[in-house]
Amino acid sequence: MPDPAAPLSVATLVLRAKEREIEAVRELANRANLVDVVGQVIQALQRERGASSIYLASRGQRFADTRRTLVDEARAVEQRLREVFAAESQHAQGATARTLSLMAWALLGLDALVALRAQIERQAMPAPDAVAAYSHLIAGLIELVFHVADASAVPSVSRLLVAMLHLVQAQEEAGQERAVGALLYASGVGAEAHQQRVVHLIEAQERSLQVFAEFAEPALRARWDAQQLQPGVARLERLRRTLCTARPGAALDSNLSDTWFNVCTERIDDLWQLQVKLVKRLREDCAARILEAQQDLQDSKGLLRRLRDNPPPRTHVVDRFFDDAIAPQAVPARGAGPAPAPAESNTLLDLLQAQAARLAAMEAELDTVRRTLNERKVIERAKGMLMARLGMTEQAAFRALQKTSMDQNRRLLDVAEATLSLPDFAFAQLAAQAGQHTR
Amino acid sequence: MPDPAAPLSVATLVLRAKEREIEAVRELANRANLVDVVGQVIQALQRERGASSIYLASRGQRFADTRRTLVDEARAVEQRLREVFAAESQHAQGATARTLSLMAWALLGLDALVALRAQIERQAMPAPDAVAAYSHLIAGLIELVFHVADASAVPSVSRLLVAMLHLVQAQEEAGQERAVGALLYASGVGAEAHQQRVVHLIEAQERSLQVFAEFAEPALRARWDAQQLQPGVARLERLRRTLCTARPGAALDSNLSDTWFNVCTERIDDLWQLQVKLVKRLREDCAARILEAQQDLQDSKGLLRRLRDNPPPRTHVVDRFFDDAIAPQAVPARGAGPAPAPAESNTLLDLLQAQAARLAAMEAELDTVRRTLNERKVIERAKGMLMARLGMTEQAAFRALQKTSMDQNRRLLDVAEATLSLPDFAFAQLAAQAGQHTR
Incomplete structure (x- = not known):
């Protein structure tokens, strides 16, 4: 603890800046945890949405038990999200007003789920309305992920969060594609508005996945590229073509409804596996950044102690400070080799x-x-x-x-x-x- | 203080978001204070730079006393800046790592001033080196203002900070123009590199002032427009033309050196007057935003109390939440009239x-x-x-x-x-x- 009466020293400020960096990465690690749990809630709600839609469309004939199981699973992850929200909201350094507002919005949606589920249970609403309600809540949760990614101040973590955001978004688009396509196949007949919607969702997915691939690290990107070559993808593309090119009003093979649903589910599961890996990477990266910053703080403390014991001549500092070589807005030349090792930087100015x-x-x-x-x-x-x-x-x-x-x-x-x-x-x-x- | 064991409610999050907004504006008010004092230090150093340059160029014949007076004045504002830095660095919520690092850099420069001033006092360095040293430190302080403006999260304050940054920058460019021009007139002969430098500084000033005018509020902009019509400006422009169009090597009237200095100083003083007004406006705006946010918090608390006492039927909330009309990413339509008065918004959802x-x-x-x-x-x-x-x-x-x-x-x-x-x-x-x- 510095003496508050003592004049502020440059060394104190340098160390305070490093401490602030560590705090910022720690906050980001909390935020990565939030994004992880939000991702799990989104996945649970997507599955519940799918089952609820079939349950309502079949007038309670199908998926009644599956739906109840999925609701229970969703409730468990929802509870975890509530806990994470509570922790974030009590943090002094924590979330911004915008993040808190988006969290409030999501929480209101989770609270409203109780009544929504009761309405679905007693089949008191049409399937498309139920789908729209879940999608609306999921869109709000994606917005929260977007905002967390936008507020990150650590480049490597930001890159992973941007990849994560677009992967979550692609999954949601894939989920909606599955729902609309299943509806079309089950109806046995082409309908232009729905077909256009599927085309739109496919395009949106490709855009999202392109951004994901751009920001994910090479290993994950390679994994995704490999997944693209699996036989399931060819099956999906064939079913998509049949669906999108059918003339409005023409017959669709309603037996393909389940096949479509399964093939789409397989793809969504693939995306989910990617997300699990990405979250793991995100956690590792945050931990690595914290360690790195702590090591850097230790190194700097050691250097400052040595400087205090063996101060350089004062004029040396003056000459060097006013030398134009040092400037706070310094742009590091790219490809100019690694930063100087701590041993080489032996003055406060170098630090x-x-x-x-x-x-x-x-x-x-x-x-x-x-x-x-x-x-x-x-x-x-x-x-x-x-x-x-x-x-x-x-x-x-x-x-x-x-x-x-x-x-x-x-x-x-x-x-x-x-x-x-x-x-x-x-x-x-x-x-x-x-x-x-x-x- | 909420009970930590109680489940998190939407109302708590909404209020927490509002509190966070108030905290953010308070931090910004501190930051506006920092910018104010940094601006004062920059002005003091600019004056000291001018006097030091003449003192050194005249081999101690001129401005010896003026310089000492200005050094004393600069030391007084420097001391205030050190205190503001100390307060900011001890703030938990305070500055980011980047701000702290820029503060450390500025502090190192202020520390180095002691030795620089001693060198100047005993005429142990050429005038241009002294000017460069002061300019270097001032550039770092401007960078700090830039960063504070960049980190602001309140639009009206941000606009004023952007105006302030460009005004400070224009003053620095005007100060450098004065120094280079005085050197040229005093030397009595045109020199291409210096003349080009003056042209560059004039252009840079115009760009900075254009941005200032774009972001300053109408009253201040009008004041600036009026200042542009004063007789001093015509005198300045005439002297600028003589200076910039002289053929390299051709004679310049060295008697105009003092006139040039005075006319430039008048202009810089005008800019400084604008800055004083702008800082006042900045402080007022921060205070107004804090009051506004506090009032909003009180209104919301009142509404939430009423809601707790007379809760709306649960299904009402559900129907409205899942209605697409509400979304967290809502874009307010421009020109769609004022926001609804608090009295009209009577549910948590509206809030x-x-x-x-x-x-x-x-x-x-x-x-x-x-x-x-x-x-x-x-x-x-x-x-x-x-x-x-x-x-x-x-x-x-x-x-x-x-x-x-x-x-x-x-x-x-x-x-x-x-x-x-x-x-x-x-x-x-x-x-x-x-x-x-x-x-």
Whole structure:
């Protein structure tokens, strides 16, 4: 504990910065735990959603027991999530207002599940409404994962969280694809809106998995690539083609309903296996970063003790400080070899310079990772604006952005940004046009 | 204090989110105080730099007393900065590792000032070296202001901090312009490198002031516009023209040296007056945000008490939660009128929805503000990379980026981003070319 009356020394600040880094990684490890449990709840709710849908669609004839078992399983992981939420909310350093607000929203959804399940149990609601209710809650939980990934300040952890977010998202899209496809096959007849929805969900999955592959580490990416070559994938693609290319109103083989469901489930399970590995990696990475930061703190403490015992001549520090070679905004040259070993850095200035360069490099790397998240954020906002202003569905809003992007040969992000800065009168005009063309 | 054994309620989380918002604004108010004192130290060091330069250039004939007075004044504000640093570093919730590291760097510079001043006092260093040393320290302090602005999570405060950062930067550029111009006039002869430097500093100032005007509130912007019309500005522009258009080697009227210094000082004082107003506004805004958040917390507590006493029927909550109208990622429609008054929002869901919409809107606004800071960050990084890789000066690096931007009709930001992602071999080639052309 430093003497509060003593003047603040540079050494104290350097050590305080290192301690703060350790605290930040520790918080992030808590947050990784939260993301892990949220992921488990999402998976449990997806399974419950599937069973509830079949139970309701078959008027209670099928999946009654399975559904009850899955509800019990979901309740167990929900309880764990409640505990994690409670721990996070009592943390002083913990979550931001936005994270807490998203947690409140998720908790409200979990509380509402009690009544929803009772309604489903007594078959008091149609299957599509039940599916929509679960999907709505799951979307909120994914938003929470997004926000945790966005708030991470450690590049390696951020990369894994971005991979995780997109993997969870891909699973949810795969789950919805399974549900809509099963409905179509079971109905025995092609229906355009549902078929378009399946096409949309397949495309969305590919985008999510592409981002996942970009941010996952090589071992996990290789595993995913290998999974893509398994026979189940060919079966899935064949069933997808049959489903998507059937003319609206044409017959679909309703016997394929169960096959479709199983093949889709196999794929979702594959994605889930990836997620388990990814979470393990995430935990390991957080632990490694904490150890690394602690070691670094020890090294710095040792160096500072040696400096105190053998201070360098004062003018030496002055000459070097005002030498332009050191600057807090220093950009480390890429490929310029490893950072100097602690033994080589033998003054406070070297220590500080190494710290500044490392933090600046981390910031630059983080900015790159965040760009991906920001892109998603801007596109979501643009979609939301089109939905709110023009009464479009989510799918139609995305299509509109995508079409403009392709027609005008501009990046989707640029189109989304342009949409967000459209003046009000332009929306009025677009709304009028949309009314003419699509209603 | 909630009972830790009781299960976590949505109400607790909603209130915790509001409390966290208040804490965040309080931290920001501390940070605004830090920025205020940093601004004062920068101004004091700028004045000391000017006097030290003249003292050294005149071999101790001029400004000896003025310099000593200014040193004493600077020491007083330095002491205040040390106290603010000490308070920030002992805060649990306080600064990030990066802020602490930048504070450590600034503190090292302040410590080194003792020896620097002694060297200047006994005229043991050339004037340009002294100027460079002060400028180096000031650049580090500006970097600290940048980082504080970047870390702000309250849009209105962020806007003011961005305005403040660019105003401080413009003052520093104006201060350097004054120093280089005074040197040129005093020498009585045009010198190309120094003249180019003045041109560069004038352009940089205009850019900084443009961003300042964009982010300052209307009243302050109007004040600045009015200041631009004062007679001093015409005098400054005339002296600038004489200085910048003189042929290298041609005579300059060395009698104008003092006039130049005074006219520039008048301009810097104008900028300083703006800064005083801006800091006042910043403090007021932080205070207003704290009051607002506290009022909001009280309102929410009242609503939650009423809800506890008269709970709505459970199914009502369920129906409304799963209604797609509420979503945590809700995008508030622009121009859709004011947010509903607290009296109208009479359920937990309404409360949560209002909170989520407000936080999402804040986040969107923050992203817009941060884009400006990010642009600066990317351009600085690209400049830094060119300096490190090609051995360019800062000015030459900026010129290179600017020229590419104009030649290829691309945004400066895009050119900077492209530069940062250049592969290593491209740098080797560029270095070879730079060697041929500019050496």
